Amino acid sequence: MIKMKKLTYLLIVLFAFGCADLDLSPTDMISEEAVKKDPQLVEAFLTKIYASAVFEPNEVSGMNGQERLTDAVVGGEYTLMAPWQNAVKASYDIPTTSGAHNNLNRWHYGNIRSCNEIIEILNDASFDPQIIKQQIAEAKFLRAWMYLDMAKRYGGMPLELTAKPIDSSVEKLMIPRSTLQATYDQIISDLDAGILDLPVQVIYGKASKWAAHALKSRAALYAARIAKYHPQSSNGFTSIPLGSASSYYAMALASANAVIDGGKHPLHSGSNNVTAFGEIFYKVKGISEVIFSEEYNTALGKTHAWSGYALPDGFKAGWGSNMHMYLASEARFEYQDGSAGDTHHAKFDNKTWFDIEEVVYKRDPRYLASIFTPEEVFQGREVWFHDNSVGTGDKLGRAGNAVPKRAPGRNRNRGGRLIQKRIHPDVEFPAFGTDDVDYIVLRTGEMYLNASEAAFETGEITQAKDRLNALRARVDMPAKNTVTLDLIKNERFVELYAENHRYWDLRTWKDAEAELHLVTKFGTKWYRRKSDGMYKAKKWKWNFSQNTPFLPKMYWLPYGTDKLADNPNLVENPGY
């Protein structure tokens, strides 16, 4: 019997050993019920959409994406140091049925579903109705941002306005694309909700009534241009009826004026025009004309790498000298006396010696604030661009320093000018990827241009001229006596240079083929005379800046076979 008892002990032990506590739970989750009850958790869910809305593609960790530079490169504003950079590849890429280049593709349906979920949570929520109303408006603003970001690429989109359950019927799931007009109307209606319910006084970095107005102005202007300038398509996925152009222009004008006249975001100016215009982009916070922006903070580890790419050789630690302005882009910036931007370009014949004070430093203050130019004094030293020194002598540079025989290779071998916008002049030798200059998403400068263009297109010529001249006046550029669409377009280029507008403007205006397709682009080589610091220059075609195609089909990027394979009711854009 004792033996039996011992055997029983054994068996008890045996089963005890086989059991571990298997009811564990993950350590990083919150239940659905908790979120429904707590406005702070809804806020955190909304914050996720801000974080992934891609106001600005940011790739500090990935060195070769350079996604943030893509729009400017494909838009022909500037190019990059090397053709293997993805942003440059995107500009060579002719999209096929396989889809557009990665740097240009954006699909926001995950975020759109989150917006829809938030709106549904809030519709059932029982906390403070004021907060509920405001959070719904915020979700709608963000949803509009994401639909616009897709519509400008792909045309009419399938519109998802509810978070559909997984067991929805096939008809409900496999919805067709909406027309481009319906897509834009949806965007505008969401923004109207924002205009109504978003706060006037806003937390920096969050959507406000003014941000909704500004985005509506942009969306309506795009819609109006497409209606006016793009040919009608049979299915309406890549066109908007011509007849509705004027009403969209009117909306664009009204919303732009609402911001301009709202008084909350007046244009920023100062005693020194170059400094005042430049500081808009590196101070951002506290600048009155900034309507909506994405904030960065080095101490908290939210950083980007703009200056790491942009700073010229001699002023940076890692990358740098990466964004080179084309000669043709420079030609769009007038001189301060109002003379044409290419006035002196005839002197770039590799023979004529000229004074850079006159040829370079008399341009529009916005040029000088946006671009690093030869011998520009930055952080107390000269930025050198000259490919070689000529003759003998020891004429010092503009900051009084001795002059090297040749500028560093990266400064002299490409465009001859580099992008300066957004670089904080107080930060010396920043390590790559440690910038925390905020990114401007919406600012009042654009509103003046939207207003001017929309007014012009609806026959309000005087208003068009006034808005244009007001923008010029803040940097003391002489007023235009007459206004044309070309002038407005040029002013838009100058004011919004390197702010990722150009590519989308060219597409909506239907100007992209003429401005981009296989256009030969030039840079400048500078030579400095040692005796007196005079310069001569030649325009040169550096070795990878050609062959950027823009075919008619590229006005609308393809959905791509994999997306089409998902839903038999989807139709591809023409040409693919």
Next chain:
Amino acid sequence: MKKLNFMTILIAFVFGIGSLFSQKSITGTITADGLPLPGVSVIEQGTINGVNSDFDGNYTITLTKENSSLTFSYLGFITQSVSTSSANIDIVMTVDIASLEEVVVTGYGKTTKKTLTGAIGTVSSEALTQRPAQNTTELLMGQIAGLSTRQGGSLPGNDAATLSIRNFGSALILVDGVESTLGQIDPNDIQSISVLKDAAATIYGARAGNGVILVTTKRGSDAAEGTKFNYHGTTTWSSLITMPKTVNAHQFAELMEENGLGAENEMPEYLNYDTTRKRVVNSITGEDFDGVDWYRTMYKDWTPQKQHNLSARGRSDKMGYFISLGLTDTESAFRDADYISNRFNIRSNLDAKFTDNFSAQLDLSYRQTTLDRANFGISEMYNRLGTGKPTNLPIFPNPDFASQTGAATPYSPIYMVKKSHSGSRVDRDNNLQARISLKYEVPFIDGLTATASLNMETQTEWNKQIQKKFNMYTYNPLLGEGDAAYEFFGTYQRDMISVNSDRDLELLPKFTLNYENSWGEHDLKAIFVAESTTFERDYLMASRTDPLSWEAPYLNYSSEAERDNAEIFLESARSSYVGRVNYDYKQKYLFEATMRADATARYAAVGRWGYFPSVSFGWRISQEDFMKNSTDWNNLKLRASYGLMGNDAVSNFDFLTGYNISSGFYMFDGKPFPIISSAGLANALVTWETMKIANIGIEGTLWNGSLGFELDVFYRVREDILAIPDSDIPFHFGASLPNTNLNSRDNRGFDLMLKHKGKIGNISYNIRPMVSYSRGKYIKWEEDILPTDGVDADANAAYNKRYVLTGNWDDRQWGYQTNGFFTTQSQIDNHPVDIDGANNATLIVGNLIKIDQNGDGLIDWRDEVVIGQGGMPKWNYSTNMGAKWKNWSVDMLWQGASGYTITFQGSAGPWSHSGHQTVSKNFAYENRSIRGANGDIEILRAFPPTFTTGGMPQVDQNASDFNRVDAMYLRLKTVNLTYNVENKLVDKLGLNSIQVYLAASNLLTIDNLGVYSGSYDPEIVSGTEGGNIDRAYPNSKTMTTGIKIGF
């Protein structure tokens, strides 16, 4: 803690038992072939009481039990059992031709080769200590048919070979029954390794789907004998076997000129290019400047590595013990050697016998590995090293000034690998494992034993990174003498300190009931195991920037401005019950059945338990009457097995819905705001993958062991692979659907091993070739398959052909077939096919001519064809060879693989002519001209100047056959010459044995890489599909002197 109480009960319970028996002595002589056989192990069956025969083959043993029997065993001879009826027993041992008595470790047990029914490959301790290896995984190369091994580089601390059984994926590795890693075990501690290739692995259930590798460590010797000490020491010199050769300064300048970039543009100020002589000239001295090879500057020619192991092994009446201390010290080939890996292993495996039926084991093992290195990323360093221009000095006349490669961006690979510049990084892992095991032979049921064990393991990984900022300079002697010649160029990284710590705790109690008995011609074995695992991991990290001074490189004394820290906690648990029955009749018909039940916390309580059965059969045909007396056949056995296994490491809490807390944030008004995001839709039924494997094997030995073979053919289906079922959901639905057990794929193949041994005069030799093959298909894959009827039938069929995986081999690479280059603009203008989608307007001379497969005049995805295979070799082959002559022996291992594709890309690709990025490789320079269209004229492949600053033209970026090689290689993996010092001399020194050896590895490689051969390693490359083959630390050849001393 509850479990520990049961442990106490058990200990108390078993301690109470014990008794004594009367004693009796037996003596005898053991011979073989008429000569005395020393060293035969004589053991009293069922006890650990034993002795060894002496030099004259005599033995004397004192019995501890009545009516017991004696077992006589000696490696290579058939084991015999004799009952102790008389006081004098003489034994004649016979050679075991077919190694049938060889003990094979199986899941939760042991068996002999003859009664094995599964496909199990084994490696003995002798094979593992024939040569040194930094990482024990290397030692399994070419040892077992069906075990694919690839050595992915020899970087200290990152030198594990990937092990995959039949290309299934990562196998489960168990060391003495506990899930572990193999690489850091001292090979001198290993008794044997078993590789369970078929349903034999089923006994490990939900983790066993990709096969199981069982490692058994040494214990006290079998028989009672004095303590034997062993010392094994090696000194190794290693040298890298592949290194890309870059162009010299003159060739570099020539390329720049050819490509219209201007040699002068890419050169330091003090060098000039003489275009007529095509020579780079130092403008100060007027001498030709041949240039510098940055790769050669980076490495030393030979690097030392040392290993020592001292162990003691023995057994007395009550105690058996194996204790061992090992250490390994390895340097990298980087010139400054700021990259050192070392390892300490301490192990103590003790067996104690308390009473006749009660014994215990206490196993302790401790391991410390340290990787002490300069602070840089390997891949980043290679990326930078590739930009080292031959015209730029890697080391300046004053080496305090850090050089840069001459690339547009400040890169300094030579100084990145120096602790003095980039800072340091120390990874220190400590692993302590303790196991106590109590075994009770139940006295009232014959053959029943009960074992309880508790394994506790704690692992601490600690990492400290000191990241330093350093300045790089350009050198220009034209500027002046001394320091004046150096100009600041840029900096690398910023000052920062980070500390990470990761603490794991694992608890594994196990209870085993074992039953073993025979009745006449029936043998029965049964085992029942209950075990569970609980695991916790707590990860902590902290970092700060800008320490006040490097004199005090600690977090405390660094800037408060950018403090960062984090904690991540994980836990998991598993419960299992295992059962197995073995039955054989006349040791001729063999049968085995197993069943395992596994449950894990990863899945919802409903359906958490999984059941994994297997059956296997063996038929020893050679035991049948019609073959028993065959003079040809020594052994012939047919085996078959079928089993169901799982892979449960595929999903974690996917059954829950809710919101995930993100570790990220978004900024509003200067403050970070927290983020939560929907965890997505959940699948309450999500569960493990299921593997079904069938195996048929035949093994035999012929002509007195002269020829042996083992052939296994297998088929495995892998089902319930998780996939997101989005083929019915459009992308604009917006939510990722939950993982669902949907997909299935399979593998098929065979493993074949042959053995031959023989004798020519005084020389005995053996050769053991093996080959294996494995290839997989997608059986069912969650994907869009378009309907092939209706209006879009043709278009849909084309889509399906190109993109659908279901029903196809799993290793197809798609891309364009090419037919040379465009060599003139008129050739482009007249080309009938639109290659770029813009009527060839963007093409330039040098672009690839892609073939229009469907004849529609346009190149797009419809023209893609299968241009390559996977990166994992389908064929693996190897041969072990050995010969013995007197005290000398020589062994060789050849190993190779084929049936895979290497894509040469990045700086390894043919497109690396470049101004400011990667410097061209010599083979690209040599092969830069191509045959013209008319066949006989060499035309310079002037890579289009429009693209040369960056490499590959855009239109050629798509995958094509141009830079792919269907690879194969055969490598002399090791060769080993051993000498056993004469007995007389050894005796004189008072030692038992001395063996000295010379070993070499990776001496010779034959491959088909063509121009890439010698620059890149086919063995590394096969492991980096889609990766940067030019960014791996190469494999090494090694030369070793080793000595083993027994005393």
